[in-house]
Amino acid sequence: MALSKPxxxxxxxxxxxxxGRRLPAVNPYTREEFASIPDxxxxxxxAAVTAARRAFDNTxxxxxxVERGRLLMRLADLVEAHAEEIGHLETQDNxxxxxxxxxxxxxSARTYRFFAGYADKLYGLSIPLDDNATLDxxxxxxxxxxxxxxxxxxxxxxxxxxxxxxxxAGNTVVIKPSEHASLTTLRMADLTREAGFPDxxxxxxxxxxxxxxxxxxxxxxxxxxxxxxxxTGQAVARAAAAHxxxxxxxxxxxxxxxxxxxxNLDNAVTGAIAGIFAAGGQSCIAGSRxxxxxxxxxxxxxxxxxxxxxxxxxxxxxxxTEMGPVANQAQFERIQQMIERGVASGARRTxxxxxxxxxxxxxxxIPPTVFxxxxxxxxxxxxxxxxxxxxxxxxxxxxxxxxxxxxxEFGLASAVWTKDxxxxxxxxxxxxxxxxxxxxxxxxxxxxxxxxxxxxxxxxERGAESLDEFLRTKxxxxxxxxxxxxxxxxxx
Numbered sequence: 001m002a003l004s005k006p007x008x009x010x011x012x013x014x015x016x017x018x019x020g021r022r023l024p025a026v027n028p029y030t031r032e033e034f035a036s037i038p039d040x041x042x043x044x045x046x047a048a049v050t051a052a053r054r055a056f057d058n059t060x061x062x063x064x065x066v067e068r069g070r071l072l073m074r075l076a077d078l079v080e081a082h083a084e085e086i087g088h089l090e091t092q093d094n095x096x097x098x099x100x101x102x103x104x105x106x107x108s109a110r111t112y113r114f115f116a117g118y119a120d121k122l123y124g125l126s127i128p129l130d131d132n133a134t135l136d137x138x139x140x141x142x143x144x145x146x147x148x149x150x151x152x153x154x155x156x157x158x159x160x161x162x163x164x165x166x167x168x169a170g171n172t173v174v175i176k177p178s179e180h181a182s183l184t185t186l187r188m189a190d191l192t193r194e195a196g197f198p199d200x201x202x203x204x205x206x207x208x209x210x211x212x213x214x215x216x217x218x219x220x221x222x223x224x225x226x227x228x229x230x231x232t233g234q235a236v237a238r239a240a241a242a243h244x245x246x247x248x249x250x251x252x253x254x255x256x257x258x259x260x261x262x263x264n265l266d267n268a269v270t271g272a273i274a275g276i277f278a279a280g281g282q283s284c285i286a287g288s289r290x291x292x293x294x295x296x297x298x299x300x301x302x303x304x305x306x307x308x309x310x311x312x313x314x315x316x317x318x319x320x321t322e323m324g325p326v327a328n329q330a331q332f333e334r335i336q337q338m339i340e341r342g343v344a345s346g347a348r349r350t351x352x353x354x355x356x357x358x359x360x361x362x363x364x365x366i367p368p369t370v371f372x373x374x375x376x377x378x379x380x381x382x383x384x385x386x387x388x389x390x391x392x393x394x395x396x397x398x399x400x401x402x403x404x405x406x407x408x409e410f411g412l413a414s415a416v417w418t419k420d421x422x423x424x425x426x427x428x429x430x431x432x433x434x435x436x437x438x439x440x441x442x443x444x445x446x447x448x449x450x451x452x453x454x455x456x457x458x459x460x461e462r463g464a465e466s467l468d469e470f471l472r473t474k475x476x477x478x479x480x481x482x483x484x485x486x487x488x489x490x491x492x
Contacts, residue, residue: 006182008038008206009189011051012199018043023179023208028095028325028332029316029363037182040207042214045174048203049220052145052172055200060172061142063198065120072116072167075195079156080109082191086156086184091316094152094181095325095364096279098317101156107446108160111462114446115164118467122169135478140471142170143246144222147215149236151228152181152327153282153386159185161250161450161461162225167201169470171223175204176215178228180328182206219243225469226250227284230384230455248459248469250284250451252384253412256405257287257441258427260398261295263417267439269303271417272390275441277311277368280323281388282331284456285413287441289374289381290392291401297394301372304392305350308368313357325363326387332364335387339369342380347371347391376404384410398427406432412456415441434460 005022007014017038025035038044079086087102124138148162155177166173177185189204205211216224217239225248226236233251240247257275259268275287292300316324326332343349351370355361366387374381374391381391395401405414415437416427428436434451437443444450449463459469 005036006038006186008040008044008186009193009202009204010044010048011055011203012193015044017041017207021207023206025093025183026328027092028327029359031329031362031364034092035183037179037186037206039179040205040211040214042210044205044207045211045214045218046220048174048205049145049215049218051200052174052203053220055198056142056144056172059198060201061170063170065122065168065170068167068170069116069119071195071197072112072119072164075192075197076109076112076116078191078195079105079112079188083109086187088317089187090156090181090184091324093183094155094327095316096153096282096327097321097324099319100279104154104157107444108156111157111160111164111446115168115467118165118464119168122467122471124473133479133481135480137476139474139476141474143470143472144171145220146171146173146223146225146470147218147221148173148175149212149215149224149226149228150175150177150185152178153279153284155181156184156188158227159188161466162227163202165466166225166470169467171470172201173203174215174221175202176212177204177206179206179208213239216240217242221245223470224248225459233457248461249457250459250461251412251455251457252386252410253284253286253452253456254289254382254384254408254410255285255287255413255415255433256289256291256431257415258291258401258405258417259293259296259300260401260416260418260420260423261293262419264419264439265296265300265303268417269300269307271415271439271441272300272304273307273311275415276390277308277323277388278442280326280366282327282386283442285435285442286386287413287415288385288390289376289405290390291395291404292392293401294394294396297392301350301370301392304390305370305372308351308370308390311368313355313360313365313367315359323368323388325360325365327364329364331386332366335366335385335389338380338383338385338387339366339389342371342378342389342391345378345380346373346375347378347380348373376407382408398423402427402430406430409455411453412451413437
């Protein structure tokens with residue numbers, strides 16, 4: 001596949017979009033177009049869904065779990081073997097640090113291996129009934145055709161969260177990455193063919209809003225898994241509801257990072273920096289609200305602001321760069337506007353507005369931005385910025401900290417920093433979020449489920465729980481008696 005002009009994969013074939021339509025791929029570090037991607041039409045989408053349906057009905061639904069697992073293991077080996085190539089491509093496409101994109105590719109390989117082990121272990125249950133003359137058992141079956149839609153911030157890792165359990169469970173898929181970062185997903189399609197997956201099991205399309213709308217509204221789907229913004233997630237859910245298609249949504253967050261006075265402040269400050277400035281804040285789990293107990297508030301504000309000012313911006317390919325550009329122009333402009341409104345709202349900016357670093361005059365760079373004295377009702381405390389912007393909020397008591405932490409429409413992730421083990425567990429129980437870290441931040445593992453509540457979405461990714469998103473349970477009841485005495489009465 002030529003890097004500058006990749007193709008889509010439909011029914012095992014490399015294809016262009018109908019009419020040869022293409023969209024530009026822009027390097028956020030140079031702001032230069034370096035490639036283009038196919039812009040799928042509704043006809044292309046229909047062809048992909050049709051291929052996935054045919055493959056499910058005629059081939060994939062008959063493939064035993066042990067073989068699905070073998071193919072996933074082979075895919076993991078290929079992903080790992082191409083980690084450096086894919087990492088460079090993703091960094092070029094979305095501006096993330098090369099050392100992070102390469103690591104995420106490795107995490108993706110681990111994800112495929114993890115779910116490969118589940119492919120032949122999707123057991124049902126034998127259920128004892130009150131009536132001994134009836135045998136009852138359940139079967140866990142794949143849903144069918146699943147649409148997997150990923151965001152631009154971590155395409156390979158987000159894809160593995162969906163594709164690995166979908167295939168392990170026995171589904172066929174139509175994948176659509178964000179038009180802002182599609183190249184690694186299009187490249188991934190090559191690896192799935194090389195791994196030996198049957199034609200039509202894995203279809204990859206690319207394109208803009210027209211393609212996305214055509215996919216999410218297609219009546220031939222059995223499930224949609226979407227990662228992205230809240231408004232788009234709501235539109236996806238509405239489109240799916242028209243056909244009563246189940247949806248898994250992994251949306252935004254406004255995650256609270258809570259620091260109590262008894263915490264190890266050195267570690268808490270490091271966690272605060274990692275929570276918001278790693279990946280340039282372009283993470284759904286970013287710890288964008290730092291809640292600090294008043295007795296250590298000034299100290300923490302000073303430390304965090306000083307550390308933020310030292311972050312090295314620059315070429316994301318260099319090993320000494322600590323923060324790269326944001327991924328695209330639209331996001332760059334949106335973050336700038338939200339920072340300006342944060343200043344206008346009365347929040348105290350404790351970091352410089354100047355962008356400093358080597359080569360930063362070209363790219364979509366936003367300086368690490370810290371706001372202190374933020375009221376939790378301000379826009380920067382309530383709305384997801386999805387950029388390197390931290391809001392610091394003070395609190396007096398545990399109850400107030402929890403009230404502030406839960407005082408948004410979101411509920412994706414959260415963290416507690418304290419040496420008091422009782423407080424750690426107590427606060428973790430009361431936080432309204434899908435994940436809680438204690439004395440750490442942004443740690444992840446494929447074995448652990450992740451997902452949100454409220455406007456952060458529903459359903460779970462990773463962990464054994466994510467398989468449930470791609471399976472349904474069928475109940476089978478067998479009457480073992482020789483005769484049925486009364487045909488008009490249910491047997492109890």
